[in-house]
Amino acid sequence: MLRTLEIRDMLIIDRLELALEPGLNVLTGETGAGKSILLDSLGFVLGWRGRAELVRAGAEQGEVTAVFDLEEGHPALEVLEEAGLPGGEELILRRVNTRDGRKTAWVNDRRCSGEVLRQLSDTLVELHGQHDDRGLLNPRGHRALLDTYGGLQGEVARVREAWREVMTRRRQLDETRATLDKARGEEEYLRHAVGELDALDPQPGEDAELDARRRLMQGAERLREEIGKAAQALGPDGAEGAANDALRWLESVAGQAEGQLDAPLAAIGRALVELDEAASGVSRALEQLTFNPSELEEAEERLFAIRALARKHGVAPDDLGDFAQGLRGQIEAMTQGATNMVQLQQALVEAEQAYETAAAELGQARATAAKALDAAMADELAPLKMERALFTTEITQAEAGPEGRDEVVFTVATNPGAPAGPLNKIASGGELSRFLLALKVCLTGTTPGLTLIFDEIDRGVGGATADAVGRRLAQLAEHGQVLVVTHSPQVAARAGHHWRVEKRVSEDATLSTVTKLATQERVDEIARMLSGDRITDEARAAADKLMSV
Numbered sequence: 001m002l003r004t005l006e007i008r009d010m011l012i013i014d015r016l017e018l019a020l021e022p023g024l025n026v027l028t029g030e031t032g033a034g035k036s037i038l039l040d041s042l043g044f045v046l047g048w049r050g051r052a053e054l055v056r057a058g059a060e061q062g063e064v065t066a067v068f069d070l071e072e073g074h075p076a077l078e079v080l081e082e083a084g085l086p087g088g089e090e091l092i093l094r095r096v097n098t099r100d101g102r103k104t105a106w107v108n109d110r111r112c113s114g115e116v117l118r119q120l121s122d123t124l125v126e127l128h129g130q131h132d133d134r135g136l137l138n139p140r141g142h143r144a145l146l147d148t149y150g151g152l153q154g155e156v157a158r159v160r161e162a163w164r165e166v167m168t169r170r171r172q173l174d175e176t177r178a179t180l181d182k183a184r185g186e187e188e189y190l191r192h193a194v195g196e197l198d199a200l201d202p203q204p205g206e207d208a209e210l211d212a213r214r215r216l217m218q219g220a221e222r223l224r225e226e227i228g229k230a231a232q233a234l235g236p237d238g239a240e241g242a243a244n245d246a247l248r249w250l251e252s253v254a255g256q257a258e259g260q261l262d263a264p265l266a267a268i269g270r271a272l273v274e275l276d277e278a279a280s281g282v283s284r285a286l287e288q289l290t291f292n293p294s295e296l297e298e299a300e301e302r303l304f305a306i307r308a309l310a311r312k313h314g315v316a317p318d319d320l321g322d323f324a325q326g327l328r329g330q331i332e333a334m335t336q337g338a339t340n341m342v343q344l345q346q347a348l349v350e351a352e353q354a355y356e357t358a359a360a361e362l363g364q365a366r367a368t369a370a371k372a373l374d375a376a377m378a379d380e381l382a383p384l385k386m387e388r389a390l391f392t393t394e395i396t397q398a399e400a401g402p403e404g405r406d407e408v409v410f411t412v413a414t415n416p417g418a419p420a421g422p423l424n425k426i427a428s429g430g431e432l433s434r435f436l437l438a439l440k441v442c443l444t445g446t447t448p449g450l451t452l453i454f455d456e457i458d459r460g461v462g463g464a465t466a467d468a469v470g471r472r473l474a475q476l477a478e479h480g481q482v483l484v485v486t487h488s489p490q491v492a493a494r495a496g497h498h499w500r501v502e503k504r505v506s507e508d509a510t511l512s513t514v515t516k517l518a519t520q521e522r523v524d525e526i527a528r529m530l531s532g533d534r535i536t537d538e539a540r541a542a543a544d545k546l547m548s549v
Helices: 035-045 075-083 114-125 139-149 153-185 187-200 208-219 220-234 240-257 262-288 293-313 317-381 429-442 465-475 521-533 537-548
Strands: 004-012 013-019 023-028 061-067 092-097 103-107 109-112 125-130 390-401 406-414 453-454 481-485 496-506 510-518
Touching: 004 035, 004 465, 013 035, 013 510, 023 035, 023 465, 035 092, 035 125, 035 453, 035 481, 075 114, 075 125, 092 114, 103 114, 109 521, 125 262, 125 429, 139 153, 139 317, 139 406, 153 317, 187 293, 187 317, 208 293, 208 317, 220 240, 220 262, 240 262, 293 317, 317 390, 390 429, 429 453, 429 465, 453 465, 465 481, 496 521, 521 537
Parallel strands: 023 481, 023 496, 125 453, 453 481
Antiparallel strands: 004 013, 004 061, 061 092, 092 103, 103 109, 390 406, 496 510
């Protein structure tokens, strides 16, 4: 709810503070008194695009401050949170316009952009007037209005969930298809690479083993020569023979040496055992160095083949086995991907069928709600002297989307046989105002937390029609706040709070003032609206009667 509106140095207003109340707030005054300036100023602080020159003549800058009371859960709080601005039960908007055209805005004492102001505006104020291109006149919002009127939030939620499922399934299918297409493009390479690796079948550690064996075989001849010399030196013709001769000679005289040769004989025995082990080891080494000359060639070929594959695939030789397993996994995934594609395609078909069912049910519910809205509008238009006008909620097929396949537009035909068209294209000024009022009455309660503003919505009507307009405005104001700029005494008589806007000349400057009226002052103002500048007792009586009905 708009609590206060403070204006300084805007157009013909030098300083003004307007304290508004819940219910029906009415602004009256003569033409040109400045009523529209109040709305221009409110639109300025809300970020609306309006007049370019707003600063009062002689002033350096103009300033407007608007204070709103916010209930818990008010949509404006979400806008504030997304913008990183402080929230709370009170929302203070302030905007300054300098003489050179620069505009600066604050929200709760934090600088903000005009775009944030406009986002907040959509949650705070709804303006209805002959030249308004927001709110009810915007066809983009008609579908949401119809859904709210018909209480179709549940159906819409089901369609949105079904749409999300369709989008998820499509994305999964596209991603799987892209992966599979990429894999199929590499299929020949993958299978050839796996064939090469499987044919070679390299084992971990084989590279080092082959390299060592290759080096061994390359130096085998020299090794065999040296090891053969060692074997000869250790054998019967070498150290072993000499030790046996020494042992035999000593044993032949040991009995005569009275034990002095026992220790040497034992040592020579031990030496012969060690010599035998050494000779056996050398013999085994010679046997291992005995190989077919083709073995070196075979070892080199396999070693070079392993290293060539490792370089080709950019991995270490010992990792070729794991690399081959990874390639096999890709081939398996490709095979599995084809199976997944079939499953995902079926899941997408099922999701699309579920969406079409939900969208069709929502479409039927919208058609039912549209008929009810059209009937309600007919009932509302008759008292507004538009019983011959035809309001129609047109529902046409649109592209599938998160809110179904329906496009909704409110259309009117002002006379029987006349072509129907959008509200703002077909209806004249006075007719448009009454259409908007009737529509808002039918949709009352659909936009909680808004301050509704009607700018001369009663233009071109009078008598019983104006009375009907006043009654409907009062009805709208019962559970919220409505601000009306009016020239109709019948509408003013329904006000819960009444302000008179006047223009005065002070020191060669024309200024606009706003005065809140007490009961008797209201009677005089409504009498003036009935009779003109000269207020008669008859006019006062008529005004009093209007206010008491």
